Amino acid sequence: MSRPASEAEYLASLVPASVRGVSRRTLLRGALGAGTLLAAPTLLSACGGGGSGGSGGAATGTVTVGSNQSDAVPKAAIQAVMDAFQKANAGLTAKVNTIDHNSFQENINNYLQGSPDDVWMWFAGYRMRFFASKGLAGDVSDVWKDLSGAGMSDALKKSSTGDDGKQYFVPSTYYPWAMFYRKSVFEKHGYAEPKTLDEFKTLGTQMKKDGLVPIAFGDKDGWPAMGTFDQLNLRVNGYDFHVNLMAGKEAWNSDKVKAVFDTWAGLLEFHQPDSLGRTWQEAAQTLQQKKAGTYLLGSFVAQQFAKGAEQEDLTFFNFPEIDSTIGADAIEAPIDGYMMAKRPKNEAGAKKLLGYVGSAAAQNIVVKADPSVIATNDQADKAAYTSLQKKSVEFVSQAKSIAQFMDRDTRPDFASTVMIPAIQSFLKNPKDIDGLVNSIEKQKKSIFAS
Numbered sequence: 001m002s003r004p005a006s007e008a009e010y011l012a013s014l015v016p017a018s019v020r021g022v023s024r025r026t027l028l029r030g031a032l033g034a035g036t037l038l039a040a041p042t043l044l045s046a047c048g049g050g051g052s053g054g055s056g057g058a059a060t061g062t063v064t065v066g067s068n069q070s071d072a073v074p075k076a077a078i079q080a081v082m083d084a085f086q087k088a089n090a091g092l093t094a095k096v097n098t099i100d101h102n103s104f105q106e107n108i109n110n111y112l113q114g115s116p117d118d119v120w121m122w123f124a125g126y127r128m129r130f131f132a133s134k135g136l137a138g139d140v141s142d143v144w145k146d147l148s149g150a151g152m153s154d155a156l157k158k159s160s161t162g163d164d165g166k167q168y169f170v171p172s173t174y175y176p177w178a179m180f181y182r183k184s185v186f187e188k189h190g191y192a193e194p195k196t197l198d199e200f201k202t203l204g205t206q207m208k209k210d211g212l213v214p215i216a217f218g219d220k221d222g223w224p225a226m227g228t229f230d231q232l233n234l235r236v237n238g239y240d241f242h243v244n245l246m247a248g249k250e251a252w253n254s255d256k257v258k259a260v261f262d263t264w265a266g267l268l269e270f271h272q273p274d275s276l277g278r279t280w281q282e283a284a285q286t287l288q289q290k291k292a293g294t295y296l297l298g299s300f301v302a303q304q305f306a307k308g309a310e311q312e313d314l315t316f317f318n319f320p321e322i323d324s325t326i327g328a329d330a331i332e333a334p335i336d337g338y339m340m341a342k343r344p345k346n347e348a349g350a351k352k353l354l355g356y357v358g359s360a361a362a363q364n365i366v367v368k369a370d371p372s373v374i375a376t377n378d379q380a381d382k383a384a385y386t387s388l389q390k391k392s393v394e395f396v397s398q399a400k401s402i403a404q405f406m407d408r409d410t411r412p413d414f415a416s417t418v419m420i421p422a423i424q425s426f427l428k429n430p431k432d433i434d435g436l437v438n439s440i441e442k443q444k445k446s447i448f449a450s
Contacts (some may be wrong), residue, residue: 060091063349065338066111066120067096068104071281073303077369078121084365085356092349102221112136118344119353124159124335125408126246128169131339132162138340141167143351147358151379159335170358171337173366173373175299176392177227177405178316178331185212185290193317195328197235197263200320204270207293214270216292218283219427222420225275226406228296229423230332232260235322239330239401246410248448252441258433263322265430276424298334299392302372311371312387318395330401334408335376411447418443 065082069075075098082094097117104111111120112131122128131137144157144167152171160169185191189210194200204214219225233242237256244250245257272283272292284304286292295301296319305311321328338357344350356362363375364384371386374393382393396402407415422440426433 059089059348059352061346061349062093062095063119063346063353064117065094065096065353066104066117067098068101068121070098070101070104071303073370073372074300077366080369081357081362081365084362085353088356088361089352092352094353112341116341118346118350119338119340121336122169122339123337123404123408124169124171125404126410127408127412128160128339129162130412132164132166132168136342137162137168138342138344138347138350139166139168140170140340140351140354143167143170143354143358146355150358151360151377152358153378156335156376160337169337169339170354171335171376172357172363173337173370174333174335174376174396175373176316176331176333176395177231177296177298177319178395179294179296179319180287180299180301180314180316181294182287182290182313183315184313185293191293194320197320197322201267201270203293204267208270213272213286213292214294215267215272216283216286216295217272217275218278218280219275219424220277220279222416222424223407224280224283224297225423225427226415226419227298227332228264229260229419230403230406231296231319232264232322233257234330234332234401234403235319235326235328236260236263238326239403242330242403243409246406248411248414248444252444253434253437257437261426261430261433261436264426265433268427268430275427298332298372299388300372302388303370307371314388315391316388316395329399330403331396331399332403332405333396333399334404336373337376414444414447418447 065078067075067078069078078098079096082096085094086092113136122131128137144152144160147170148154148157156171157167160167160171162168186193189206191203191206194203207214217225230242233245236259237245241250241256245252251257272278272286275283280297280301281304283292283295284297284301287295287301288304288310299316302311302314305314318328318331338354340347340350340354358377360375360377360379360381363377363380367373367375367380367389368384371389374385374389374396375382382390385393403409406419410419418440422436426436
C-alpha cells in the first residue's frame with residue numbers, strides 16, 4: 001500500500017472525510033509485551049459465544065462483545081447500539097461483557113490468547129496493527145467491502161489496515177484532546193483563551209489568585225499524563241519529531257526531550273497537586289464543580305457533565321503555542337472502534353455486527369447517547385450534534401497534523417512498562433530530568449531491539 005511522501009501526511013490523512021470536509025479515550029494503558037506473548041490464565045473471560053454462524057454460515061445466534069466502556073455514559077451508549085442491532089437483525093443477539101476499563105487494558109494480552117469474545121472494542125494505531133501481526137485478530141476485509149461504499153472513507157480504511165494489507169478494525173468514533181473549561185467560569189472572571197504558553201502562565205497565576213486550580217489533573221491510572229507529554233512535545237519539537245520519538249527513532253535523552261520535561265516542570269505549579277492519587281474522573285469533577293479553571297483531556301471529559309445546560313457550558317481551546325517556528329497546528333484525535341477475534345465462535349454474526357457498528361445508523365445512536373464523541377461515518381447526522389461536537393469537528397478539520405496518543409503511537413510494552421512509571425516518577429521528582437531521560441533511553445533501546 002502506498003503512503004504519502006511523509007509520515008505526517010499519512011497520519012493526517014487518517015482523519016475521516018467528514019472531518020476534513022465539514023470541517024479512545026479512553027486512553028489506554030494496556031500492559032502487553034511486544035516481543036513475548038504471555039500464556040497465563042486470562043482475567044477477562046468471554047461469557048461464551050454460542051449459536052450457529054461460522055464462516056459462511058447464517059448470521060444467527062449470540063455474538064459476544066468485549067467492552068472496556070465501563071463508565072456509565074459510554075456503557076449506556078454501547079448497549080443502545082446493541083439493542084438497535086438486535087431489533088434490526090432477527091435471530092441475532094448481542095451480549096456485551098463489560099470489564100473495568102483499566103482491567104481490560106491490563107489483561108488484553110491474556111484475554112486474546114484465551115477465549116475472547118467474538119468482537120472486542122479497541123482503537124486505531126500501532127496496537128491495532130500489533131495484534132493483527134501477532135495473529136490475535138480476525139480479518140474483516142469482507143466487512144469493509146460494504147463499508148467503503150457506505151460512508152467510510154479511504155483514509156479510515158487505511159487506519160484499519162494491518163501490515164499485511166488486510167483490514168482488522170472497524171472505526172466507530174473519534175474525539176480530540178484539548179484544554180477544556182467552563183464558559184461560565186471564564187465569563188465570571190473575565191478570562192480570555194491563551195494562545196501562547198506565556199499567556200497561559202499568566203492566566204494560571206490569576207486563577208490561583210481567584211481561588212481556582214489552574215489545571216485539573218489526575219494520573220492514578222497512569223495514562224492521562226501521557227497526554228500532557230504529547231502536547232508539550234508536539235509544541236516544543238513538532239509533529240515529525242514526536243512520531244519518530246514514539247517509533248523509537250529518536251533518543252529520549254536528547255536535549256529536545258529534556259526541554260519537554262523542563263517545560264513541564266515549569267508548569268507543575270499550576271497542576272492540581274497529589275495527582276497520583278486521583279483518577280481522571282475525579283479530576284473532571286473538579287472542573288465540573290467549578291473548582292478548576294481548565295483540564296487537559298480528551299472530549300470524553302463531557303461524560304462527567306450532565307446533559308443539557310451543564311454540558312453546553314463546556315468548551316475548549318487548543319493547547320497553547322510554545323515555539324512560534326513550530327506553531328500549534330498539531331493535535332491528537334484518537335479513533336475508537338471494534339476488532340474481531342481470530343477464531344470467533346460466531347463469525348457470521350460477528351461480521352454482521354461489525355458492519356452495523358460501522359454504519360451511520362449505529363453511530364447516530366452512539367453520538368446522541370454520548371455527546372463527547374464524533375461519528376467516523378460520513379453519512380452520520382451532524383445536524384443533531386451538540387455545540388461541543390460541532391466544535392470538535394471544526395477543531396480536527398483545521399489541524400495540519402494528527403497524532404493518536406502516546407500509548408497508541410508506540411509499542412505497547414514501551415508505553416506501559418516504561419513510560420507510565422517514568423512519567424509518574426517525574427511527577428514525584430521533577431528535578432532529576434537527566435536521570436529520568438537516561439533511564440528511558442536505556443530501556444527503549446532494549447525494548448525496540450527485541
